[in-house]
Amino acid sequence: MQEVEREILARRPEHSVDLAVDRMAELVSLLGDPQRVAPVIHITGTNGKTSTARMTDALLRSRGLRTGRFTSPHLVSIRERICVDGAPVSPERFVAAYEEILPYVLMVDERHPVAMSFFEVLNGMAFAIFADTPVDVMILEVGVGGRLDSTNVADGAVAVVTPVAIDHTRLLGGTIEEIAAEKAGIIKPGAVAVLAQQHLAAAEVLLRHAAQVGAAVAREGLEFGVLSREQAVGGQLLALRGLHGTYPDVYLPLFGAHQAGNAACALAAAEAFAGVSDDQRSGQALDEDLVREAFSQVRSPGRLEVLRRSPAIIIDAAHNPAGMAASVAAMQEAFTFTRLVGVFAASGDKDVPGMLAELEPLLTDIVVTRNSSDRSMDAAEAAGLAAEVFGEDRVSSAGRLDDAVDAALALADEALAVGGPGGGGVLVTGSVITAGDARRLLAPGGGELPAEPLPAHPARHPFTAAELS
Numbered sequence: 001m002q003e004v005e006r007e008i009l010a011r012r013p014e015h016s017v018d019l020a021v022d023r024m025a026e027l028v029s030l031l032g033d034p035q036r037v038a039p040v041i042h043i044t045g046t047n048g049k050t051s052t053a054r055m056t057d058a059l060l061r062s063r064g065l066r067t068g069r070f071t072s073p074h075l076v077s078i079r080e081r082i083c084v085d086g087a088p089v090s091p092e093r094f095v096a097a098y099e100e101i102l103p104y105v106l107m108v109d110e111r112h113p114v115a116m117s118f119f120e121v122l123n124g125m126a127f128a129i130f131a132d133t134p135v136d137v138m139i140l141e142v143g144v145g146g147r148l149d150s151t152n153v154a155d156g157a158v159a160v161v162t163p164v165a166i167d168h169t170r171l172l173g174g175t176i177e178e179i180a181a182e183k184a185g186i187i188k189p190g191a192v193a194v195l196a197q198q199h200l201a202a203a204e205v206l207l208r209h210a211a212q213v214g215a216a217v218a219r220e221g222l223e224f225g226v227l228s229r230e231q232a233v234g235g236q237l238l239a240l241r242g243l244h245g246t247y248p249d250v251y252l253p254l255f256g257a258h259q260a261g262n263a264a265c266a267l268a269a270a271e272a273f274a275g276v277s278d279d280q281r282s283g284q285a286l287d288e289d290l291v292r293e294a295f296s297q298v299r300s301p302g303r304l305e306v307l308r309r310s311p312a313i314i315i316d317a318a319h320n321p322a323g324m325a326a327s328v329a330a331m332q333e334a335f336t337f338t339r340l341v342g343v344f345a346a347s348g349d350k351d352v353p354g355m356l357a358e359l360e361p362l363l364t365d366i367v368v369t370r371n372s373s374d375r376s377m378d379a380a381e382a383a384g385l386a387a388e389v390f391g392e393d394r395v396s397s398a399g400r401l402d403d404a405v406d407a408a409l410a411l412a413d414e415a416l417a418v419g420g421p422g423g424g425g426v427l428v429t430g431s432v433i434t435a436g437d438a439r440r441l442l443a444p445g446g447g448e449l450p451a452e453p454l455p456a457h458p459a460r461h462p463f464t465a466a467e468l469s
Contacts, residue, residue, distance in 0.1 A: 191216070297452065
């Protein structure tokens, strides 16, 4: 496993993107088009993709379907990216899939001026594993953009677009309209497009593209959405309106209005998928008890995840201003710390001042540091940017994440001594890599993610993957 991981990581990294689908199209052709063995739910957007994918997965498994899920990036283990029935594939299966496709990857490498990337190889492995299992449905999260992403060799029966915001401008363009146009590329003819609430400019682009290709459209706030939400212990209680039914008293063990919106999108995607893949249930609501069961078991590690208490340590993978704004709003709604200390490390190519500006009203103090990525902004440079936002007296720095966490805990402990339980807390954020590093450092078992709960009932549908596709 370690040898295979080193070989994959030695390829062109995730951030060195050469957007094109020709290499992946050639690979899947050599492999016998494994992306076509099961119907696909394809998910793009700027924020919320992984959480939405996890919720969609849980809903489909609650209906007795075997799922294959491909997401990125990973928090702790590279195997998290390829899940079957909610569980990361085993090291043995990961290695076998790599060895199976490697000869074909090398053939593609020889035929193109740019070799296949780290992400593309993993994507090819995911398709091969899902075909070999076989799964009943694939849930694919776009890596970057959509139109030219390697996952787009698959045609989604359902295409989900979570909120579009400014990110990856070097690759996707500097305006909302340009970015939305790239993400619209996953909406295929005859598909159902499930659109989260969007900026008006993004919505116009997405709706225009859907009309051009003849896709049906379901919009959050119109055809589906969150009817109500209230705080609950460890999460929130929702009433959701789907495409074909209303689902009250849905407990979601995640924080924030943004996660409620993700839940609504996942529900609409699952309902839409039931309609396009199971003619007998077309236009019918899902079983309310199954929906409640599925959402109650959802976990989204690294997304406002509480790792420790007294003082609380919360990790969050927000890595752009829009994502940080959503996380800050959720923190303000769900927690009441008298002193909340931030530990912040971000990639140097991100909008660091924008993220810091979103964090400033939330945090009493901030400790800037760097994460394990070679793209991480230097702590001294980040401290200078933080001082411009927070003022020098609220900013400190540390060269290593573990030292930064220790410094933040010392500050939080001071509040704990004065205010008692709940007085002080630590929020570790700024990057998926930062959240993953913190999880590896602080969570039991080195932070590796456990398998997600299986449905408490047997499969209810006799159809096969071949019949679905």
